[in-house]
Amino acid sequence: MCTVCGCGEGEATIEGHEHHHHHHEEGHSHSHADGHGDHNHDYGQGAARAHAPGLSQTRMVQIEQDILSKNNQYADANRRYFSEHGILSLNLVSSPGSGKTTLLTATVLALLDQTPVAVIEGDQQTALDADRIRKSGARAVQINTGKGCHLDAHMVGHAVQDLKLQHGSALFIENVGNLVCPAAFDLGEAAKVVILSVTEGADKPLKYPDMFHAASLMILNKIDLLPYVDFDVAACCDYARRINPGIRIIQLSATTGEGMETWLGWIRAHLEIAKTGVNVPGENS
Amino acid sequence: MHEISLCESLLKVIEDSASQQNFSQVKTVWLELGRFSCVEPDAMRFSFDVVMKGTLADGARLELLELPARVWCSKCLKDVEIQQRYDACPSCGDYRLQISGGEEMRIKELEVV
Incomplete structure (x- = not known):
């Protein structure tokens, strides 16, 4: 069992960790009151609010709590940690095959001489991506989500502890390739960055609106391939802004380097904000 | 299938509430889902039954309130209702819209024993 938060064993694993992650294993949720103690039995608040003493043993309990409140608590703790240590954390989301890892490798290489860089890699299986990133010289830790389709704030909190980040680091969290589920899970990041490549459909912002709405920045990758594919850049940007009027858009090619300076400039500007303790403008955290 | 994870989070909230409010069995769960919440109702119902098996909410009824x-x-300076994230304002056709409601995933109340 995990000594930090008491989590049990399960599907998700963090590279180098003995313990697994899963919040609910069989057998740890049954130690509750047996219903025959001396606690509150209010028969007057049945489902239909009918006052029928003795007829119903059920009662209503007001909860009014977000389903993701637990995740959000972990996300808040991560955000506090990042803020205290002047760390810029970016949550990179995209479909599989958008060129996330190639972009990340090029970004790490460009930043590394001036900035401490670390990467959390999320994939269902294998440590291939973390190996790829480590070759570029950054610290990296792999999280395998097993059957899971997204990273959650709890997994990220553990990975952050392992990384022992330096003050002023840039932390890139490469989420599982999936444009659906990661939209709902706050990891405590300063911003979500959605990556779309020109080999995909230009209408993806409309098809996966939750993600494009949650992101602060959209990167349009592989623009070196534009002469060979049928991709309407203007329409794609228009769709993204329909979903999210405030989204920033940067076009680049991680392979040729075109547009990379704009992206690196965006990172450096947000790194300064993280180091000086001012919130990222426009972030809806 | 992140509805499974959502149901696991839901179960955690229910379990915490059970120890605070002294109940041992859950009969019904009322869940408020905004139209723009990242939840598919059918997947949620399926996951709910699977995740709650063998817990204090085994066999509980799930009521979804959209x-x-x-x-x-x-532009209109007012709140309007839309159906999809990519919809324009039904009054003026503008796309500069700020979401003010519809992303909720909230456990409203429980019927418990």
Whole structure:
């Protein structure tokens, strides 16, 4: 069992960790009151609010709590940690095959001489991506989500502890390739960055609106391939802004380097904000 | 299938509530889902039954209450209702809309024993 938060064993694993992650294993949720103690039995608040003493043993309990409140608590703790240590954390989301890892490798290489860089890699299986990133010289830790389709704030909190980040680091969290589920899970990041490549459909912002709405920045990758594919850049940007009027858009090619300076400039500007303790403008955290 | 994870989070909230409010069995769960919440109702119902098996909410009924998606139109200066994230303002056709409601995933109340 995990000594930090008491989590049990399960599907998700963090590279180098003995313990697994899963919040609910069989057998740890049954130690509750047996219903025959001396606690509150209010028969007057049945489902239909009918006052029928003795007829119903059920009662209503007001909860009014977000389903993701637990995740959000972990996300808040991560955000506090990042803020205290002047760390810029970016949550990179995209479909599989958008060129996330190639972009990340090029970004790490460009930043590394001036900035401490670390990467959390999320994939269902294998440590291939973390190996790829480590070759570029950054610290990296792999999280395998097993059957899971997204990273959650709890997994990220553990990975952050392992990384022992330096003050002023840039932390890139490469989420599982999936444009659906990661939209709902706050990891405590300063911003979500959605990556779309020109080999995909230009209408993806409309098809996966939750993600494009949650992101602060959209990167349009592989623009070196534009002469060979049928991709309407203007329409794609228009769709993204329909979903999210405030989204920033940067076009680049991680392979040729075109547009990379704009992206690196965006990172450096947000790194300064993280180091000086001012919130990222426009972030809806 | 992140509805499985959502149901696991839901179960955690229920378990915490059970020890605070002294109940041992859950009969019904009322869940408010905004139209723009990242939840598919059918997947949620399926996951709910699977995740709650063998817990204090085994066999519980799941009642989903859908909340409308509301946005603030900065041109009309009023709240309007839309159906999809890519919809324009139904009054003026503008896309500069700020979401003001519809992303909720909230456990409203429980019927417990």
